[in-house]
Amino acid sequence: MKYGKASVLLAAWAAAVLLAGCGASGGENLQQGMGQIEQMDYEGALTSFEAAMVNKENLRQVYRGQGLAYMGLTDYENAAASLEKALALGGPVPDQLDFDINYYLATAYYKGGQVQKAIGVYSAITDLRPQEKDAWYLKGTMELELGQQEQAKADFDRAVQTDGDDYDMRIDIFCSCSKYGYGELGSPYLEEVVADDSLRLSDYDRGRIQFYLGNYEEAKTCLESAQGSGGADVASLLGQTYEKLGDYNYAASVYSSYLETSQADAQIYNQLGLCRLQTGDYEAALNAFEAGIAVEGNPVMQSLRFNQIVAYEYLGQFDQAKLAMEQYLALYPDDEKAQREYTFLKTR
Numbered sequence: 001m002k003y004g005k006a007s008v009l010l011a012a013w014a015a016a017v018l019l020a021g022c023g024a025s026g027g028e029n030l031q032q033g034m035g036q037i038e039q040m041d042y043e044g045a046l047t048s049f050e051a052a053m054v055n056k057e058n059l060r061q062v063y064r065g066q067g068l069a070y071m072g073l074t075d076y077e078n079a080a081a082s083l084e085k086a087l088a089l090g091g092p093v094p095d096q097l098d099f100d101i102n103y104y105l106a107t108a109y110y111k112g113g114q115v116q117k118a119i120g121v122y123s124a125i126t127d128l129r130p131q132e133k134d135a136w137y138l139k140g141t142m143e144l145e146l147g148q149q150e151q152a153k154a155d156f157d158r159a160v161q162t163d164g165d166d167y168d169m170r171i172d173i174f175c176s177c178s179k180y181g182y183g184e185l186g187s188p189y190l191e192e193v194v195a196d197d198s199l200r201l202s203d204y205d206r207g208r209i210q211f212y213l214g215n216y217e218e219a220k221t222c223l224e225s226a227q228g229s230g231g232a233d234v235a236s237l238l239g240q241t242y243e244k245l246g247d248y249n250y251a252a253s254v255y256s257s258y259l260e261t262s263q264a265d266a267q268i269y270n271q272l273g274l275c276r277l278q279t280g281d282y283e284a285a286l287n288a289f290e291a292g293i294a295v296e297g298n299p300v301m302q303s304l305r306f307n308q309i310v311a312y313e314y315l316g317q318f319d320q321a322k323l324a325m326e327q328y329l330a331l332y333p334d335d336e337k338a339q340r341e342y343t344f345l346k347t348r
Contacts, residue, residue: 027057033065040331042072060089064101067108074334076112083108094128103135110142111334118142126158133162137172144180153185160189167193167205174212187213204229208237216244232258232265239271248278264291266298273307277314286311302332309341318348 033048046069052062063086070079083105090098106121122139125132140155156173163169170189177186190209193199201209207222223238235258242251255272259265269292276285289308292298305328312321322345329338 027052027055029055030057030061030065033062033069037065037068037072040072042069045069045072060086060097063089064097064104067101067104071104071108071111074111076108079108080105080112080114099125099129099132103138106138115142115145119146131162133159133166133169136162137169137176140173141176141180144176144182149182149185152182156185156189167209171208171212202226204231204234204237207241208233211237211241211244216241220245230262232262232268235262236265236268236271239268239275243271243275243278248275251275252279264295266292266295266304267300269295270300270304270307273304273311277307277311282311282314286315302335305331306335306338309338313345318345321345322348 029048029052033045033052036042036045036048046066049062049066049069052065053059063082067079067083067086070076070082083101086101087098087105090101102121102125106118109115109118109121119139119142122135122142125135126139129135136155136159140152140159143149143152143155159169159173160166170193173189174186177183190213193201194206194209194213203222203226207219207226210216210222211219220238220241223234223241226234227238235254239251239254242248242254252272252275255268255275258268259272269288273285273288273292276282276288286308289304289311292304293301293308298304305324309321309324309328312318312324322342325338325342325345329335329342332338
């Protein structure tokens with residue numbers, strides 16, 4: 001499982017969260033609202049932004065903050081309206097904040113079902129900044145959703161031409177193509193890297209590319225060689241490789257060994273919990289998910305919270321599962337899978 005731009009929604013929302021505090025100066029209420037967004041208190045943030053308007057604080061930032069808060073509430077129509085107002089307050093020459101707002105606006109359009117409008121925003125970004133590789137990639141992903149394979153390939157090519165050594169970008173393109181059923185379109189972006197003998201790939205880069213291409217034995221060899229360099233990324237992908245090879249116990253040992261010797265990592269806790277579910281050790285799985293949830297500011301909180309509910313269900317603790325699901329849906333109300341699961345839990 002790739003945590004990154006492989007999912008355009010997660011990518012754009014992660015960017016919004018990371019940049020939520022960017023430029024938040026300009027008034028006490030504005031700063032409070034941005035802090036509430038980081039705490040996922042979106043209703044409270046909207047109240048703070050209303051107060052900021054009354055006090056005539058930085059309106060451009062206030063509307064931007066409103067847009068982020070509405071996105072958190074899955075109210076994409078109002079999110080787009082607020083972000084459009086923020087853009088209208090910009091100067092005649094777009095600055096960095098304008099580009100940030102445009103990325104959020106494209107997400108709001110996409111989540112609101114207006115894919116073509118999202119594409120239009122990314123096109124506007126690339127018209128002004130032809131080297132903006134993320135916009136080329138995201139535009140291509142939107143075109144795949146509309147079945148526009150040729151247009152998507154052209155935009156992915158532009159993204160890669162901008163920075164051919166960005167292997168994260170190539171993997172993102174591959175994952176997006178696979179997600180929409182165009183695996184044959186995405187594979188060459190990785191195959192040409194491992195086929196180029198002139199490239200001196202690190203063990204980790206070669207291993208992860210082989211992993212996504214499905215060559216798990218080769219990936220295992222490379223990633224084991226890369227273990228000496230340490231790092232959560234190596235441990236994470238090596239563990240996932242063993243999972244793909246069906247050895248969940250060894251995968252779990254990779255994750256556990258890393259966690260015993262390194263700083264707490266929420267993603268690895270999540271993967272350890274999933275391994276424990278596979279091996280039937282549901283109590284250990286629950287402990288892993290809860291340890292991951294305790295890691296503040298982690299990027300996989302939604303996955304951890306959902307998997308915690310699954311562990312409760314496996315343990316037959318349906319009252320705890322129902323309560324946790326209610327809390328989950330308050331934070332992530334547009335998760336249709338969780339809504340269906342909640343319907344099931346209410347019958348238990």
